[in-house]
Amino acid sequence: MRGITFVRQFGEVVLAIAIAPLFAGWIAQCRAWMQNRSAPSLVQPYRMLRKLFQKDAALAKNASPLFRTTPYVLFGTMVLAAAIIPSLATDLPFARAADAIALIGLFATARVFVSLAAMDIGTAFGTLGARREMMIGFLAEPALLMVLFNAFLLSGSTALPSLVEFYNAHRFLIDPSLAFAAIAFVMVLLAENARIPIDNPTTHLELTMIHEAMLLEYSARHLALVEWASSLKLFNYACIGFALFIPWGIAAGGRNGSAATLLAIAALMGKLAVAGAALALIESLSAKLRIFRAPEYLATAFLLAVLGLLVHLQIGAR
């Protein structure tokens, strides 16, 4: 029995690792369509990774061990996050190891490491990127926490599996606070994953870039790991969103037969597809903000989350 759960856990992680680049590719494709460009193929990210893995790593002379270990740490944290988030099923042995708050901590760790690595070489752009990344971080975290707070107040638990279980228990629960939270969450997701309107994943215009600026010194397999990690991050965030707001289909409430699992996989794919399209739509519709508009943007997210919280406290006083 326990064995099964471990297998499922492992499978979920592998699946996440496998399809994360696909999700990124899908978004890119949708964007291309919407901006009626000829789209790259879905597997473009995989080709990219393969190419990078084969290249020789060009490393700056003064790069310290910290710089070289960071990609692995980054990758490791994201994979662990994937293991914790119930994307397919709730009875995950790993999920107990960390609740949502620990998850935020995990993302923070990744952020700190990548920023430190960016400062390691001591180039102008690296430090610039690190600074901006950390700034986005401390602006986004309160909003994210408030979003999670909403969910916690509903279910009385910070463990994501329990959340999902709770939703399964009352299937058709409609709580207006969640609507606010959902919007806030999407905004945070965009900011955290270096998407428009905060950052542009495809730009290389030095003065505007944030995330890319930190990766300038990486090449070959290190770069590959980092890119993979960031696509995993996007995937993880999407899964958190699903778990918080649209947990339908996730194998929960003891339904853990293979049928349920297959259903769950199908549901996940569907959600990803929709979510990807939606993201692409948002990105195509909105323009990139000046870096110092970011606080206002994230403050809005925070405000929405808090509103949701208050609404819940008002209604939740039942």
Add this chain to the structure above:
Amino acid sequence: MVTRASIGPLLNVLASGLLLISFAMLSRRRTQRLIILFAWQGAILFLSTCLVAYSSGLTELYYSAALTLILKVILLPWILHRLISKLGAQWDSETLVNIPTTMLVGLVLVIFAFGLTQPISTLATTITRHTLGMALAVILLAFLMMITRRKALTQVIGFLAMENGLFFAATSATYGMPMVIELGIALDLLVGVFILGIFFFQIREQFDSLDLHHLEALKED
């Protein structure tokens, strides 16, 4: 030949005399005059003490009367006189407050003193009970004089006048303090005056004047 009965009123007369002299001191400008007035005060004090001694038949009061005569009527005025002539400080410069005001304040003080001592003077068993208020008035007036005068010397005279008031209070309220104390007080007074004498010369050789406004250097600035 005064009878014991008539002593009480007589004492009151003398007390009023003291009070009068104190007022006169407040108004006088010439140091010489002040000294003379001070001597007069001493004389009246001597008389009153003798009367009290006579009436109460306390021999020790005669001693203190004699002490007064020697000290306050003869010795101190003489010393002060010598000082003045040595230091050539006959004239006192302007008082800090003009004299009519001082007089008014003095009047208020007298009323205050009387009012203050009325309740307690009735307790006194002595025939001189009502003079306690006068004594206090004399003290306060002397105090006022010290405040309003500018010359070191006049301040000293004020100080001595205050001692007179105290002495008078002692005799009138309680037929005088025990002899030991009297002697002690007298001794202190004498030493004090000698020290003052030394001072005057030192001050003079330092500031070549006895004007107090020279002695205003030590202050918070």
Add this chain to the structure above:
Amino acid sequence: MEILLVLGLPLLGAVTLALFGARRFAPELNVGFSLATLAAAALLVLRVIHYGPMLIGREQFFVDSFNVFLVALTAFVGFTTAIFSRPYMRIEELHGSLNSLRLRLYHSMYQLFMAAMFLALLTNNMGLLWVAMEAATLSTVLLVSLYRTKASLEAAWKYFILCGVGIAQALFGTILLYFAAEQTLGREGMTALLWTHLNAVKGHLEPRVLGLAFVFFLVGYGTKVGLAPLHNWLPDAHAEGPTPVSAVLSGLLLNVALYAVIRCKVLVEGSIGVLLPSRMLMTFGLLSAILGAFFLWRQRDIKRLFGYSSIEHMGIITFAFGLGGPVANFAALLHMTVHSLTKSSIFFTAGHASQAAGTQNMDGIRGLVGVSPTIGWGLMLGSLAILGMPPFGVFSSEFLILITAMRGHPWATPFLLIALGVAFAGIFGKVQPMVFGESDAQPLPHSPALVPVFVHLAMVLVLGLYMPPALAEWYRAAARLIG
């Protein structure tokens, strides 16, 4: 017997030094007499510990637990000050600010002053108490003006006039007291001024008279205590007199004057009740503490600074006596002790510091630890002690006073808080740069006698951490006496 020794030795010393005060060995003689007095005082203490309070000399003199400890303290500080003054005055002589004749005057007056204070402490007769206080004033006047500079003359003059007038008020108070006592005790046997007798019948004394008398006592002796706003003579006299004189003025004379006030308070309270006197004392105390603290803020002269600090501390002690009760009185007595020990030691170091720097102006004194570590650390530790930093004894008394005040009279604590805080900033902000930092002063020509400093500080330190039971018992008895 011991009492006569305690009174007689300084007198003898005064006479002897008046004759030989100009000789080379005069300072040693001074020390010798002070030592003898200390020994006599010690004997007296032993006697009181064994046989309890006693009255002698046709009841003219008496010793109880209250004044005997002040006698011991006075004798001790007098002795250490004599030790200190030996090298100090020599250096002054070398600097040419004094000649041997002045030294003679200084030495004999010093002993006379001690004698006067012992008389004031030991006499049972309120009249004699007054005489002694006056004598103490007269003897110190000449000491203050010892340097014959304009400043010292002015200081001495103000000291003389203000204290003289004040003392005159006290005399009127004494007369009133006698006047009241005569009603009950009568003139016979001259008992009407004996404190013990008065204390016995204080319940029957006429309240109205004693009320007036207390006012005159308070203004009179309070002037000598240095209670604001009667304090004006104090900083001048402390700053302009020779340092040993400042030390004994601050360390001893103020205590003795306060002793006189408290003796009167005890009598008056017996007649008119506790409320009025304690209110007056508390008000005066707070006023002095606060004004003293604020005065500290803008001082330039080091000795003036600590003069004002004496005003502040006398205020605190007076306030404590005003609080009354076993704890507060205990604390007040303790504070008297530690204050005189600490303050005198501070004056010792301050004197040497200004000698080393060649000026009393604090801007001229810098980096003492560099010049002479002992002086520097002495000044630093002394100031910290006087500012009420544990583990020094001043803290323990302030602790008791504050904590008691918080219980009994919470309204007063904000004022005390302000006073202590302002005083801390005022003094420490000036002491720190004097002790620390760079310096350019020369070492002294004569090796300074800093043993007294560290002895005093050590005693204060011990009092902060451990109080010998005998001493504690002693304080308790005195506190009970004061009520």
Add this chain to the structure above:
Amino acid sequence: MNVHFLISGWPGHALPSLLLIIAAWVVIGLAGLLRPHSLRFVAHLLFPLGALGCLCVALLAGTFLVSGHEPEVLVLPLGLPDLPFHTRLDALSGFFLLLLGLAGAGISTFAAGYFRSGEGTAPALLGLQYHVFLASMAVVILADDAYLFMVAWETMALSSYFLVTSQHRIPDIRRAGFLYLIMAHVGAICILLSFGVMQGGSWQFTFDAMRGASLAPVWATTAIVLALLGFGAKAGLVPMHVWLPEAHPAAPSPVSAMMSGLMLKTAIYGMLRISFDLLHVRYWQWGVLMLALGLFSALFGAIFAAVQTDMKRLLAYSSIENVGLIFTGIGLAALFEASNMRLFAALALTAALVHALNHALFKSLLFLATGSVLHATKQRSLGKLGGLIRRMPWVATLALIGTLSIAGLPPLNGFVSEWLLLQSFLFTPQLPHAFINMLVPLGAAALALTAALAAYVMVKFYGVIFLGQPREASLVEAHDANWLERLGLGWLALGCVLIGILPQLALKAAGAVTGKLLSETISPGFSIWLIAPVTPEHASYSALIFLAGITAVIGIAFVLVRILAHGRIRRTAAWDCGYPWQTSRMQDTAEGFGQPIRHIFGTFFRMERHLPSPSDKSPHYRIHIEDKLWRAIYLPIGRGVQRLADVVSVLQGGRLSIYLLYSFLTLLGLLVFVL
């Protein structure tokens, strides 16, 4: 001695041995005076002995905590006649002694290697002051009556003042010491008055008497407010914090470590002792007060730390932040306790205690690291450092651990306490007070912001000092720390890691305290892997699995990359978007790194900026940042006192007549009064 003997922890004998160790510290300090100028004697013999003492204290306190004995009481025949020194060892003091011992051991070891001769005060004097400081802190924790507490408290302030001013020839350091001592003294008086309110009656100044005393609400609140003023002034709560960023950097680094790591904790201890033990929390308003102050201090400290350009000042401000977090926890605990939500109170209090312990460890670690950097480079300004990870790998590695833990990142110890704190915030909506149950949850957001800012600050700290290229040519001959220093740093880093991956240890210790204070401990049910403060369903965290997971994934990923791809590496110049001729000056400076903060939180600062004009020959950019509160509160106070002093000094006008007038009027006034 056999192990059982150790574990059982001498029932009833821990206190005497602790007092003996304290005495030993004083003796060690005095021993230095035998050979005042021999650095080897003082540093290499005495300081290690002191460290040994710390270890013993930690051991004794730890065994006392786990064995859960009853409090031990001991009365020393010292002190005031009717008030001998009372000492008491209970769970609370045990916990803080444990903290003291653990961190103190590391600091003393480091100090043994740190102090150089010719730096300020003579070694022996330093040793004396150092060990008296240590001893007085221990006594503060053990004191059981107001007098002993105050004596130790002020002795602590005094000894630390002398340590701070050990290089007194520098005017700024003197100024810092002055400010510090004044704040300490005024604060101490406030504490004293608070004791005065709580006392049981005349001579009743023992804590027992205070526990028994019954107080009217207004007086109890007065006591709390006074205590908050006093202890807040020591702990650096805003707005009583001004001395802290001046004094902590001024001291030699081990002393800074002691002050930030340990001394602040004594203030925390005092606050807990008074609010939870002496007067058991009565009114939820107290909690709200502490909570508000704590949160504000936390935010304030983080924001100011982010804009500092001096590495030790940065750490000092971060101390303010952490103290704020701890007070937040205490406030929450009080809030819950007053609302009879015992379990949640225990949770919040545990968070506060564990954070205190963590802060002691990582803040000391970082301060000591800056000490090594200081000795290696003679530089304190972040603008002149950089790239030291290559010159001083040891310090850099150990400092990295400290940095990650203080940034509150899993799986290190900083995260544990922040996690617990957030967990306890989750229950605030259940509070039975209107408004409070809506406002307090927002505190969680402030907390998150603070944590994220702390991460920002620490990235700046570590990145600017250790990463990048050296900003000064002189940095290339920077040398690594010596073995004693490494040992000290290593010990503290080990502590951070251990508590990080085995939080159960810290939680058990804290549990003993909450059990005694609130008669409630957070669920003992957690296994060796898992901590689940309330219930496993509710929330759980397992640093061990966490760490195992990450390491496993990293390892696998590494191996796979090596197998499937290759490990070839080509060393080249940095690319940097192909910009040639980059110099070390092109990196972000500390100012640059602070820029977003200045932009976003501009309202907090008072900035004077000097910008170069385009036509400047030698353009240079200068920014001076000031604390608004300094001008808003402290300068006015100073000016007010000055003005009053001026007014008062009119009394001493120098005119004898006026003086006489004073006494005359006093006389008349009093006469009227008695009439």
